[in-house]
Amino acid sequence: MTDKLTVSVLGTGIMGAAMARNLARAGHTVRAWNRTRSKAEPLTSDGVQVADTPAEAVRGADVVLTVLHDGAAALETMRQAAPALRPGSAWVQSTTAGIEALGELARFARDHELAFFDAPVLGTRQPAEAGQLVVLAAGPSRDRDAVTPVFDAVGARTVWTGEDGAQGSATRLKLVANSWVLTVTHGAAEALALAEGLGVDPQGFFDIIDGGPLDMGYLRAKAGLILDGGLTPPSFAVTTAEKDARLIVEAGERHGVRLDVAAAGAERFRRAAAQGHGGEDMAASYFASFDEPEGS
Numbered sequence: 001m002t003d004k005l006t007v008s009v010l011g012t013g014i015m016g017a018a019m020a021r022n023l024a025r026a027g028h029t030v031r032a033w034n035r036t037r038s039k040a041e042p043l044t045s046d047g048v049q050v051a052d053t054p055a056e057a058v059r060g061a062d063v064v065l066t067v068l069h070d071g072a073a074a075l076e077t078m079r080q081a082a083p084a085l086r087p088g089s090a091w092v093q094s095t096t097a098g099i100e101a102l103g104e105l106a107r108f109a110r111d112h113e114l115a116f117f118d119a120p121v122l123g124t125r126q127p128a129e130a131g132q133l134v135v136l137a138a139g140p141s142r143d144r145d146a147v148t149p150v151f152d153a154v155g156a157r158t159v160w161t162g163e164d165g166a167q168g169s170a171t172r173l174k175l176v177a178n179s180w181v182l183t184v185t186h187g188a189a190e191a192l193a194l195a196e197g198l199g200v201d202p203q204g205f206f207d208i209i210d211g212g213p214l215d216m217g218y219l220r221a222k223a224g225l226i227l228d229g230g231l232t233p234p235s236f237a238v239t240t241a242e243k244d245a246r247l248i249v250e251a252g253e254r255h256g257v258r259l260d261v262a263a264a265g266a267e268r269f270r271r272a273a274a275q276g277h278g279g280e281d282m283a284a285s286y287f288a289s290f291d292e293p294e295g296s
Contacts, residue, residue, distance in 0.1 A: 003149045004028055008061040010054055010077050011095070012040040014234065015121065016067030018128035019094075019154045021046045023065075025131075026153035033057035033077075054081035063150050064114075065092045070243055071101025078108055087113035090139075090146045094119050096178070098247035099168045099254070106166030115143035118165035120174040121155065124235035131155065136170040138162035172251070179248050179262055181218075182241060186265045186285050188222040193289030202227060222283040234281035241282035242269035 005028045009020040012034040024030045024047045031049045033056070034040035040050045051057035058064050058081045066074045074095045078085075091114040093105055102118060109116035117139035127133050135155040139147070140163055151158045162169035195202045202223070209215045225231050245266035252259040268288040277284035 005062040005146075005149055006031070006060055007150060008033070008051075008058040008064045008081075009048075010057060010064065010066045010081070011068040011073075012043060013067065013069075014125050014237070015094070015128050016065075017043060018125070019065065019067060019133075020048050021129070022131040023150065023153045024048050026149070028149070028153065031057045031061065054078070055084040057081065058086075059084040060086065061089055063090045063092055063147055065150065066095055068095045069240070070095060071097030071105060075101070075105055075108060078105075082112060085112050085114065088115075090115040090117060090143055092117045092119045092147055092150060093165065094121055096120050096174060096244055096247065097171065099171055099175070099251050102166055102168045102171060109165075115140060115146065116165045117143075117147055118168060118170045119147075119151070120171055122174065122177055125233070126235065127156075128154070134159060136161060136173050138165045138167065138170040140164070175244075175248050175251050178244050179259070182245055182248070182265050182282070183261055184216070184218055185222050185241070185282050186261075186268060188219050189226065189268075189283055189285035190289060192223055192226050193286055197289075222281075225281050225283045226286045231277070231280035231284050234279065236282050237279055238269050238272050238282050238284050239278040241285075242266055242273060245269060 007023050007028050007030050009016055009030060009032040012020060012032050020030050020032045020043055031051050032040050032043055033051045033054050044050055054077050068074045068077060074093060074097060091109050106116050117137055119135055119137040121133040121135050123133040131154055133155040135151045135158040137158055138161045161173055192202055195205060245262055248262045249259050249266060268285045271288040272284045275287050277287055
């Protein structure tokens with residue numbers, strides 16, 4: 001197969017739009033679809049063709065890339081695309097769909113003779129836009145040459161976790177990584193909320209951890225968004241983070257692991273969203289520490 005592919009990107013949110021742009025910049029023919037077409041339209045300036053329907057987007061595609069909200073959205077969209085899917089093409093499923101959803105997605109792929117790749121990514125808006133995501137991928141070795149150019153265009157490296165995407169090895173690793181990311185986010189949010197409540201200058205906190213083992217760039221990045229009012233546009237939105245947190249808790253429960261911190265974190269995201277922060281960066285977990293939105 002030539003290194004220049006026709007790639008269909010279904011879902012052009014924060015991650016999907018960035019991935020579509022980088023695929024086009026790498027010289028691939030890219031057709032994109034989004035449920036709200038107006039959100040995909042800006043991609044035309046990067047040479048991406050915007051389709052009206054999933055079926056239109058996937059017609060003749062070598063690779064179909066789904067970057068949607070959850071497993072149910074991915075399956076429904078692929079069902080809409082089904083009449084135009086080409087047997088033998090590859091489906092790269094990059095939605096954080098959760099372990100339980102993968103079985104049904106893989107069955108759909110088998111029924112339509114698609115090579116199925118479970119391939120969630122690590123990274124948020126900035127690395128996505130820079131093509132510096134980490135791709136966690138599971139799928140058959142015999143078909144990897146078909147998707148490698150896609151992974152190379154959107155990511156800095158690809159970590160292969162298994163031969164069978166239906167087994168969920170890539171998604172399992174993604175959930176473990178996200179559990180840490182969400183925990184650190186809540187830790188930063190709660191530390192700043194406590195400082196606010198106790199009348200402590202946050203800079204004093206940063207001064208005492210500066211350069212030590214408790215200091216980290218991610219803490220400072222998320223704290224900076226809170227302190228500087230930079231929660232929009234989000235790198236990773238509260239509503240999406242809540243969905244991922246609940247998938248993490250569910251995965252733990254099904255495997256005999258209690259994840260009390262993750263469960264509490266999901267509730268924090270729910271409260272923040274209820275206060276009107278659902279579309280903001282997940283650092284808006286900060287607001288869940290207060291009974292009412294700040295300024296009300």
